[in-house]
Amino acid sequence: MTELNAAWVAAEAKALSNWGRWGPDDEIGCWNLVTPQKVVEAAACVRRGHVFSLSLPFGPSGPSQDPIPGRGNAIHLMQMTGTDVAAGVQDRAFPGSGKFADDWVVMNLSTSTQWDGFCHVFHEGFAYNGVPSTAVSSWGARRNSITRLKDRVATRGVLLDIPRLHGVDWCEPGIAIQPEDLDAAARAQDVDVRSGDAVLVRTGQLAQVASVGDWRGYAGTGKAPGLGVRCGRWLAEREVAAVATDTWGLEVFPYETPDTIAPLHQIILTHCGITIGEMFDLEALAADCAEDGVYEFLLVAPVLPLDGAVNTPVNPQAIK
């Protein structure tokens, strides 16, 4: 069997690369495949009018209670409160019957449910489409910012529920999902994966977190189930626009490659131009899909259009 390592990643990345495919200035990758016709097709997936938020909480109840360095849960602070109102604090500034509350957030953009931008991961010093890493400075991303997708992230979504396929509550941490699992899930769930789709792969780790009642180890500090690096080819061949899981980092952890981290990111995000979603809450959606047997839906998951941003928090809406 082929050894999975940085050299393999480089070869696979090169073989699957979309650099240049949509011109030298392209910054939206496989979202080019989401044509107006595709959007119409996606909207046609709305049959029962049920809406699912796929977002985990942001803030103190969020998943980053045990974060890697530099991350952590969002900090929510108030600018004006209703307790101030009750105390008469606003009476001088806002005379009359109307008073106000207002608030702030401080957050790492990867604190909870998120899309990774095409400038989040560099492979050998380059981001998607050959953009040099130096395009991403402390002044933000001059190219490949996630904000380029501000009117793009509406397409057909497909759920592949791996634990249900295998009849378990969740995939155990450290288990790598393989292309064969993806195929089997699609077959079992009678759903096909098409060009321009967003594929959501459920590992069930959130069910495990719920069973423990604690986020500890979830946000990057513990083992996790996830996609194996060989899934890159599967996704690239199907020309998906995005792929997401219910785990912190999409990929199985520990990584399958001993000499480089986040290998699947390097292949699909950096070379294929496939957007990666992380910490998607797929529990309620998966239960519904299991019930009605329909694993496709309209996915609308807009980015926060922040100047030069790398990643974005997102509250994805799956509409069936």
Place this chain on the structure above:
Amino acid sequence: MTELNAAWVAAEAKALSNWGRWGPDDEIGCWNLVTPQKVVEAAACVRRGHVFSLSLPFGPSGPSQDPIPGRGNAIHLMQMTGTDVAAGVQDRAFPGSGKFADDWVVMNLSTSTQWDGFCHVFHEGFAYNGVPSTAVSSWGARRNSITRLKDRVATRGVLLDIPRLHGVDWCEPGIAIQPEDLDAAARAQDVDVRSGDAVLVRTGQLAQVASVGDWRGYAGTGKAPGLGVRCGRWLAEREVAAVATDTWGLEVFPYETPDTIAPLHQIILTHCGITIGEMFDLEALAADCAEDGVYEFLLVAPVLPLDGAVNTPVNPQAIK
């Protein structure tokens, strides 16, 4: 003619109030009217597959360059950069071919395009559904947080383009849009407003900002066109779920009531449970609607589900 003042606002608010209509614990107001059937109807508005982001920028290029106290543009700061990568800074932490960029935001949640939560405005000390202002403390909103809408904001959107109705480039600052304007626009544009809709009213102020090339005065410190307070009844009678404009504060400014500010907020947000959107960029959408003559669309505009948040930044997607 009736005098518009706080007493009038209180009477109108009481007459139109939805407090208790959906039970004493309701926190989603007119979104109760967005049934699954309504969502299906909304999705049916997707005909050509064109997606419009209605969000203004967040960050240095955003609209809050000249803000009221306590606001300001979002601050974007980096945690890891590609310039660090080029300098070899990450080599020890992340050996191998994969390197990373990561980022933070600090922002007032009303810095740019936003939804106001049902705890943003208090009328005589109470928020929507009779929630006392003390439910909104420095620990956030215990009730009526915008986060309650996390899987709600998908419905039929309708654009009413007031300057196009009147054959002007924009409504002048200080001009109050009246119910008659809304009716005339709906008629002229051959679109009806229905229960559960989100109504987007274009004043054209962004066209004026663009003509000046400067945000100064836009974000709360200058005069603005906007809805007059009499529009509250129009909106309430049509049972819309949300209303938004392309201005900073929805309402005409200076306000029509000399003795209280934000009177329309007090009526429709606080009493009717109609969500208010502000700083929606309606320019491209309006141009498209004028071109194809279709003023309805699917609007998906998900909130950021931040624990206890009052308001939320949003990147609304209008899909035709």
Place this chain on the structure above:
Amino acid sequence: MTELNAAWVAAEAKALSNWGRWGPDDEIGCWNLVTPQKVVEAAACVRRGHVFSLSLPFGPSGPSQDPIPGRGNAIHLMQMTGTDVAAGVQDRAFPGSGKFADDWVVMNLSTSTQWDGFCHVFHEGFAYNGVPSTAVSSWGARRNSITRLKDRVATRGVLLDIPRLHGVDWCEPGIAIQPEDLDAAARAQDVDVRSGDAVLVRTGQLAQVASVGDWRGYAGTGKAPGLGVRCGRWLAEREVAAVATDTWGLEVFPYETPDTIAPLHQIILTHCGITIGEMFDLEALAADCAEDGVYEFLLVAPVLPLDGAVNTPVNPQAIK
């Protein structure tokens, strides 16, 4: 023996209260006792010219790795970096030989070494000098802000080293230091405590933290040695301007009063107007004092004069 509880605290607070002593508008409490003559006396303590920083680190290496809700270590983020410079990112903005780095901090003002302001703790709804709690709103402290001390915190400092008194490495967590310990330490160290002094009491907890190599449990989530509530009278009678320890919260934890928390704060901060310092690093200073036998020094520990701030980070300088 008297039972220590909220009723006892209220009685003791009332007995020792300085409310009104320096007029109804006073906001600086016992710092009124630091006269110019006192400052001259303090400066005379500088004999060898040795300077000790009593500050713990701020940022990732700081003490708040295991914080109570709402706190946490300071977040340091860059606005401009030298890696950007190396990549040429600043060449256009700053042509020529000079380039720049710049940075930000986000922090709870109690994240590390700090002074508590006279508006930090309320006793039965009032802060120092009878200021109602409503003077401290989400717009900051209208009265009793720590910023009132901006030119005040320079006085004679005295170290009382309790573990050295008892011949141990540190006081065990949960041990309450009693007035008798303070007296014995002053005697053993041949130092007197005078009006207007800042008294620094070493518990040695930082030596214990160092022996463990881990901040876990230090910043408010574990047991701690500290001052017992009876020390309030001792401090009040000596008319000290400030008291600080090397622990998170000055007081022994768990608290001695079952029915109210932070009882000593309520007495001395809120009623006596004695400023409280926390997380002071007394290790190097204590070693020096043990060596030269001199336990007095000039203490200069200026507040960060932030509009309306409650607490302040501080880097206290002890100069012998």
Place this chain on the structure above:
Amino acid sequence: MTELNAAWVAAEAKALSNWGRWGPDDEIGCWNLVTPQKVVEAAACVRRGHVFSLSLPFGPSGPSQDPIPGRGNAIHLMQMTGTDVAAGVQDRAFPGSGKFADDWVVMNLSTSTQWDGFCHVFHEGFAYNGVPSTAVSSWGARRNSITRLKDRVATRGVLLDIPRLHGVDWCEPGIAIQPEDLDAAARAQDVDVRSGDAVLVRTGQLAQVASVGDWRGYAGTGKAPGLGVRCGRWLAEREVAAVATDTWGLEVFPYETPDTIAPLHQIILTHCGITIGEMFDLEALAADCAEDGVYEFLLVAPVLPLDGAVNTPVNPQAIK
């Protein structure tokens, strides 16, 4: 007359450089000259016991109301308030008589009164002592952080009051103070400048700001009086440890060098290892010095010891 330009700066910087003087690993520059004996000498300047805070406000009333990109006034936000207390919000979390307020700050470290660290300015890609710019990444300053000075900034301070020398209220914006002015001021004020001193040069710009009643143009966006680049040699020859002014950027603005900005920073901060202070409020101190004729004092101005920080806010205490 010699032309002042980048080449001149490079030559002057090389001529005056202290790189290597205190070893290849030195990170504290001319603070090496502040010996214990010097600290004793400085403390002897305390004669009347008068303390002056030299800090401008931080927060909404601070000087950065009209900032350069990336800066701005500090943002103060509350975590717990007294209005919450009044509303009973803390009753469950903190039963009993004691309740609390707590707060946060978000700020650029150069928002108001500050010390520039030795990693703030790079000359031709290098910081003080030949440290390459790449030592300052988005993870902070690995070398030359201002935090290295945590127990250093206590020395003799000297005020040179230039407008009083010239009998004017303030130096006009754009006026460059020359070495001859510094000499004349020292002579007129009968004060000498010695090795290890901190020299505070008053331009009077704050008097001008006060006369206007508005910070507009002060924080980097307008013209300013300040030190001319020839003052570098004067400061270097006197071996001062620090120099500060009451202006935003120490140097006259517009700069005297057409082809590079902040030329004096490049010479004295980067090459000499002289710490630079900015936005020091010298008004009250200057008035006092004029009155008693004594222009020397103890200056204690401790840095905020934030891991890897470039610059630091500071509340300098001048004690006479």
